[in-house]
Amino acid sequence: MSDPKATYGEPVDEPGGDEDVVGSAHEGLADAEAAGRDAVDEPVVEETVVEETVVDDAPVASPSTEPVVEETVVEETVVAEPVADVPAEPDAETKVWTEPAADATATTAYDTPAVTSSEPAAGAAVAAPQPIFVQAPEAPRPRGNRAAAGAIGLLAALTFAALYLATGLIVGAVSGEVTADNVGSTALAALGTWSLWVPTVVFFIAFWLLGAIVNRGRWGIWVHLGLLVGVAAYGGHLLGQLFQAPFWMLTASEGAALVESQLLVPLSVAAFVFARELTIWYGAWVAARGKRVTELNREAQREYERTLEAGPQLVRQ
Structure with missing residues (x-):
């Protein structure tokens, strides 16, 4: 009978078991961590032990029926990037500085909002200019001459009354009704009669109405x-x-x-003549004042136009 050793060769040394493999892996990890602490710049090497069990199903010529189990240990080396304390660098796209993680026990220094460039710094705030409202000048109202015509007409009416009274006394003197002895009493009596003041009031009203129509004519x-x-x-x-x-x-x-008897008497004719002449002469006074008022209105209009062209002016006191 042949020798089994000669037939199958020398026996194969099997590994020491699972405990030896795991222990060697732990020792490798410990060495890697120690090397990472010593040199930060060197990468940390982690060894991962993967056990693969290969079963050889091929039959062997042996009196024993049990298969031979071979264990192959494959070691894979994984290189992890080192974790180092690198200062924060600005991001190229967002331009936002990344701050390093602070210690939990450190005091937070970012509780207050940051001041952006669009907001003015403290103490450098500039007050916004306030709008200044300027009232536009009002157009000058043209001055009239009607009130002056009424006042001048009142003087003309008093003149008319005096002339009308004098004419009545003269007519009475010609007829013999008025003498040197009763001229005073006759004049005083005439001052309280309708025949004197009714034509005087009518003259004043006519004069003033004409002045209101002519105005500054x-x-x-x-x-x-x-x-x-x-x-x-x-x-x-x-x-x-x-x-x-x-x-x-x-x-x-x-x-x-009565009306027919007064149509052509001296007093009726005198009333027409006096009113006509007084209107001419006192009307000249009214017209002269109207001319001055017209010049004042033109000057006020020119001043208003110059003010509009100049625009609003800021006067500092």
Whole structure:
């Protein structure tokens, strides 16, 4: 019978078991960690032990039926990137600085919001300019001449009353009713009669109405339209005689006869002439003032236009 050793060869040394493999792996990891602590720049090498069991199913010519189990140990080396304390670098895309992780026990220094470049620094704030509202100048209102025409018309009416009274005294003196002895009493008595003040009031109203129409017109308008004032004064004389009668105690025929008797008397003609002439001369006064008012209105308009062209002005005090 042949020798088994000669037939199958020398026996194979089997590994020492699982415990020896795991222990050698732990020792390799410990050595790697120690090397990583000594040199930070060197990568940490981790050894991973993978056990592969290969079963050889091929039959062997042996009196024993048990298969031979071979264990192959494959070691894989995994290189891990070192974890080092590298200072934070700005990110190229977001331009945001990455701060390193701080110790949990350290005081947080980022509780207050950061000041961006778009906001002014503390103490350098500039107050925004406040708008200044300027009221636009109002257009000048043109001055009128109607009030002046009324005041001048009042003086003209007093002049008319004096001339009308004097004419009545002269007519009475010519007829013998007024003498040197009773001229004073007759004049005082005439001051309280309707026949004096009714034509005077009618003259004033006509004069003032003409002044309101002409306003700042020229003197020529007063000359031509003064005839209307004379006609109004002539009608005032007739109306004054009716009030003096008085007309409410007269019949219609008596009133018509009274008016007919006063159409061409000296006082009626004098009322027309005085009103016509006074309108011309006092109208010249009104026209002269109207001319001055017109110049003032033009100057005010020119000043208003210059103010608009110059625009608002800021006056510092």
